[in-house]
Amino acid sequence: MIEMHGFWRSSAAYRVRIALNLKGLPFRETFVDLDAGEQNRPDYRAINPQGTVPTVLFEDGTRLTQSLAILEYLEETHPEPPLLPADPAGRARVRGIAGLFATDHHPVIVPRVRRYLRARFGVDPDGEGDWVRHWLEEGLRIGEARLSAEPETGRFCHGDTPTIADLCLASHMAASRVFGADLSVGPTLLAIERNFLELDAFDSAQPSKQKR
Amino acid sequence: MIEMHGFWRSSAAYRVRIALNLKGLPFRETFVDLDAGEQNRPDYRAINPQGTVPTVLFEDGTRLTQSLAILEYLEETHPEPPLLPADPAGRARVRGIAGLFATDHHPVIVPRVRRYLRARFGVDPDGEGDWVRHWLEEGLRIGEARLSAEPETGRFCHGDTPTIADLCLASHMAASRVFGADLSVGPTLLAIERNFLELDAFDSAQPSKQKR
Numbered sequence: 001m002i003e004m005h006g007f008w009r010s011s012a013a014y015r016v017r018i019a020l021n022l023k024g025l026p027f028r029e030t031f032v033d034l035d036a037g038e039q040n041r042p043d044y045r046a047i048n049p050q051g052t053v054p055t056v057l058f059e060d061g062t063r064l065t066q067s068l069a070i071l072e073y074l075e076e077t078h079p080e081p082p083l084l085p086a087d088p089a090g091r092a093r094v095r096g097i098a099g100l101f102a103t104d105h106h107p108v109i110v111p112r113v114r115r116y117l118r119a120r121f122g123v124d125p126d127g128e129g130d131w132v133r134h135w136l137e138e139g140l141r142i143g144e145a146r147l148s149a150e151p152e153t154g155r156f157c158h159g160d161t162p163t164i165a166d167l168c169l170a171s172h173m174a175a176s177r178v179f180g181a182d183l184s185v186g187p188t189l190l191a192i193e194r195n196f197l198e199l200d201a202f203d204s205a206q207p208s209k210q211k212r
Numbered sequence: 213m214i215e216m217h218g219f220w221r222s223s224a225a226y227r228v229r230i231a232l233n234l235k236g237l238p239f240r241e242t243f244v245d246l247d248a249g250e251q252n253r254p255d256y257r258a259i260n261p262q263g264t265v266p267t268v269l270f271e272d273g274t275r276l277t278q279s280l281a282i283l284e285y286l287e288e289t290h291p292e293p294p295l296l297p298a299d300p301a302g303r304a305r306v307r308g309i310a311g312l313f314a315t316d317h318h319p320v321i322v323p324r325v326r327r328y329l330r331a332r333f334g335v336d337p338d339g340e341g342d343w344v345r346h347w348l349e350e351g352l353r354i355g356e357a358r359l360s361a362e363p364e365t366g367r368f369c370h371g372d373t374p375t376i377a378d379l380c381l382a383s384h385m386a387a388s389r390v391f392g393a394d395l396s397v398g399p400t401l402l403a404i405e406r407n408f409l410e411l412d413a414f415d416s417a418q419p420s421k422q423k424r
Binding site for chain 1: 281284310315319357
């Protein structure tokens with residue numbers, strides 16, 4: 001069975017859980033407790049020198065890190081159901097929207113960045129909250145501007161079936177709720193979220209629904 | 213001809229220039245002066261609501277943003293020479309290394325993030341320099357740990373031909389030089405950089421070699 005070192009709250013692990021569910025691939029997730037610093041333990045660093053989650057171990061011994069690379073790998077090795085459209089321009093649009101959430105905004109708010117903000121600049125909890133909400137809300141605004149304007153948007157980010165863009169939107173929305181970002185700037189995003197959370201593959205993968 | 217809205221100094225535009233050169237695709241780049249705030253001009257926001265560079269316009273009218281999505285599009289539409297290996301695990305390794313540089317570390321140091329550090333926390337130029345070097349050096353250390361240890365590393369990040377990972381390493385190295393990060397932590401990275409800068413596709417795309 002596929003083994004994932006993840007964490008209930010991790011945005012990146014959430015994306016991978018949804019993809020595994022959509023592809024119908026059974027997996028077992030063990031938590032690397034990021035709050036307790038377990039990502040810095042030598043035994044975890046030995047399998048992932050970067051200390052990020054998730055790390056996914058496949059049955060053939062392939063070990064992968066980086067959620068977006070893992071999503072592309074799942075798409076190549078288990079093409080059904082597809083999480084990318086068939087046409088190159090559509091695939092680029094989906095990857096671009098995924099990147100808007102997962103590449104441009106998520107890395108700016110991860111725990112290691114907030115830790116350095118506190119350590120180097122003495123940022124207090126209020127400042128840290130502002131920081132996180134600022135980038136989450138920027139992502140929401142830009143995502144809303146694109147998804148509300150572009151004709152390819154359907155029930156989901158790209159047409160009427162879920163794609164990698166929806167997985168990245170899902171993790172952005174979950175983080176936005178946790179940190180109290182203003183979701184009202186994203187009515188289109190909220191509508192898409194309602195649609196994908198109707199699917200058990202998304203719903204059961206939510207951070208709030210993981211055993212802790 | 214392919215038209216790119218880029219900027220001489222932009223890491224993301226640099227990656228795309230290298231890919232276009234390697235694929236033998238002629239292009240014309242016009243600069244969006246990020247220092248002068250041209251990315252906020254309504255005419256630029258009209259074609260890219262996010263105001264990032266690059267935006268690439270292809271001859272068939274396809275308009276793309278997000279450098280990693282553009283690199284994947286180029287690979288799908290112009291497969292030769294390949295910038296990803298043929299096997300899924302190799303492709304995932306290349307995308308993971310690319311993500312380490314372009315996803316985990318680059319977004320944390322871009323101008324909009326440094327602007328908010330100054331505006332919200334009153335960070336001074338010394339603090340801003342520390343911030344940028346901290347994340348560049350973390351990327352160098354983790355990249356060095358992976359690339360020096362993994363058997364797939366060759367003259368380039370993955371074997372002996374350039375891949376998307378090298379494009380992202382190139383932009384990370386260029387930024388590291390500009391900001392005075394300590395490159396001595398990455399001897400393997402420096403050796404790979406020497407190898408790829410022997411190729412005109414990389415060399416001529418360097419930020420320092422663009423007309424300003």
